[in-house]
Amino acid sequence: MSTIENLEKKINDTSATIGIVGLGYVGLPLMLRYNEIGYNVIGFDIDENKVNLLNDGKSYIEHISSTKITTATKRGFKATSDFSNISGCDVIILCVPTPLNKYREPDLSFVINTTEMIQPYLRKGQLISLESTTYPGTTEEELLPRIETKGFTVGQDIFLVYSPEREDPGNPNFETRTIPKVIGGHTQFCLRAGEAIYSKAIDKIVPVSSTKAAEMTKLLENIHRAVNIGLVNEMKIVADKMDIDIFEVIDAAATKPFGFTPYYPGPGLGGHCIPIDPFYLTWKAREYGINTRFIELSGEINRAMPEYVLNKIIDALNSQKKSILESKILILGIAYKKNVDDMRESPSVELMELLKQKGAVISYSDPHVPTFPKMRKHHFTLTSEKITKENLLSFDAVVIATNHDGFDYDLVKNNSRLIIDTRGVYRTSEPNIIKA
Known part of the structure; x- marks a missing residue:
């Protein structure tokens, strides 16, 4: 069985373990969704206070109730700041901030630091998905070379996708499951792996031709709104x-x-x-x-x-x-x-x-x-x-x-x-x- 087929099998029978890095307004709802449909989910965050609250069954986001967190922990969810647990994850989804610096230029420090934190624990057969909003080319320019330094061939040994978050806190008309998900893969096998994991949790998947196209899609959505406002x-x-x-x-x-x-x-x-x-x-x-x-x-x-x-x-x-x-x-x-x-x-x-x-x-x-x-x-x-x-x-x-x-x-x-x-x-x- 090929690497992609083995990953797809784990995803399809829900035996895959999903790691979500960054447990904020994007990562936490995604964790709840995968936990709800039967996956083992590990949450990663550098904020020890968040980790402790979640493991105690408490929420720190108003529209996410503590009851939901408690239910998730009873189903097996755990939060940690120990990134060595990445090695036990089949899917790793990065939901970290991408702010601007004081010169109003992109600050990718969270993305780069997170990638370097997980890099020692990457192994063959994993899927890595970046959800943080960023400029076209980030996935190929920043994540790809750091993954390849481990000796992996991306698209064959390990899989890389970009799939921008589309959360809208406070909007009762939409939830994680009902918001269509754009996905771009570094290769066709990468896209195939991305579609496999996201199609389990999201009602509609929108594949595009590359990670750059997916990155540009997210920017167009937000620029459209910014310009009209x-x-x-x-x-x-x-x-x-x-x-x-x-x-x-x-x-x-x-x-x-x-x-x-x-x-x-x-x-x-x-x-x-x-x-x-x-x-x-x-x-x-x-x-x-x-x-x-x-x-x-x-x-x-x-x-x-x-x-x-x-x-x-x-x-x-x-x-x-x-x-x-x-x-x-x-x-x-x-x-x-x-x-x-x-x-x-x-x-x-x-x-x-x-x-x-x-x-x-x-x-x-x-x-x-x-x-x-x-x-x-x-x-x-x-x-x-x-x-x-x-x-x-x-x-x-x-x-x-x-x-x-x-x-x-x-x-x-x-x-x-x-x-x-x-x-x-x-x-x-x-x-x-x-x-x-």
């Missing part, structure tokens, strides 16, 4: 100058049954994908002498939105004969999107930093983030404020930065001196509401 953010600024409600315009345009997809403005872009991924392509494109002006322009517009909101807050306070200095400001919602606890690249936090620099006294309320978490770039010693009539009246301004469903917006409207609405929560004109 940049467009509508710019339209918001123009509409505001013309005293037009951009949300009314978008809702009206969305009634067109063809040729228009509604995107909505906000205080900036957040999350691990949309604000970051386009710059992976712009950086790589320069290697080919191409300037991606359209992508970079949308990035400039989106990055400028917290500053735009800051100026709207300053103007609103000025209209009430108040200075931003020492004004008490409550930020409603600090997660990057509604109904989640994910703080990555949140524009709300960028806005908090700008307000602090201007001398404002900052507080926040977020039902999904009870205590301001440890972040690489931002440090606030704050806990979430309760939304009560008395508390609202104690603030000079309330800024709706993330429109969680859990807020009582009527209570906010009726008991706030000044509201800066960045999300179009209020569609009617009120004396105390400023659209931003």
Whole structure:
């Protein structure tokens, strides 16, 4: 029996052991799915706190219940920081971060370090899949040579694929199983191995011709969104100058049954994908002498939105004969999107930093983030404020930065001196509401 046939047999009879490296918003749901359908799953993470919580049956992600983790551990799941366990895995799926460095260039340190951590324990017959968003060529340029240094022939002894993650935390309409999975293999046998493992857990598989094509697919998805949000953010600024409600315009345009997809403005872009991924392509494109002006322009517009909101807050306070200095400001919602606890690249936090620099006294309320978490770039010693009539009246301004469903917006409207609405929560004109 050939190496590929032996791996396929293990996958088909669920005797294959799956190792998932990186147990965050992508890796943890994937672990649960494979565990649910009968595979032995080992989770790897360098964060000992995460490892200990999972082994105790506790979740650290809001939309994943501890009950699900407990059930998974009872089925045999275990988490570890000991990468020597990689040798016992037949499939290794890498779900590690790919941020930008301070120069807004790709930071592949997590991918490279992880690959080098697993490299000593690789063996014949394994499948390695990278799911982290990255620039076209990463799998071939960074993973392939490190695997080949072990003396393996990729596509014959060991198999390599790229299959971008497509998680959407907080979206009740989709789950890991129902989101189609794009897969690109380094060779046809690699693709065959990738299709074998992912088809067991995902309803629809979308094979493409190469790892580069799969890497570019993920970037196109996120650049499409970033560019359209940049467009509508710019339209918001123009509409505001013309005293037009951009949300009314978008809702009206969305009634067109063809040729228009509604995107909505906000205080900036957040999350691990949309604000970051386009710059992976712009950086790589320069290697080919191409300037991606359209992508970079949308990035400039989106990055400028917290500053735009800051100026709207300053103007609103000025209209009430108040200075931003020492004004008490409550930020409603600090997660990057509604109904989640994910703080990555949140524009709300960028806005908090700008307000602090201007001398404002900052507080926040977020039902999904009870205590301001440890972040690489931002440090606030704050806990979430309760939304009560008395508390609202104690603030000079309330800024709706993330429109969680859990807020009582009527209570906010009726008991706030000044509201800066960045999300179009209020569609009617009120004396105390400023659209931003």
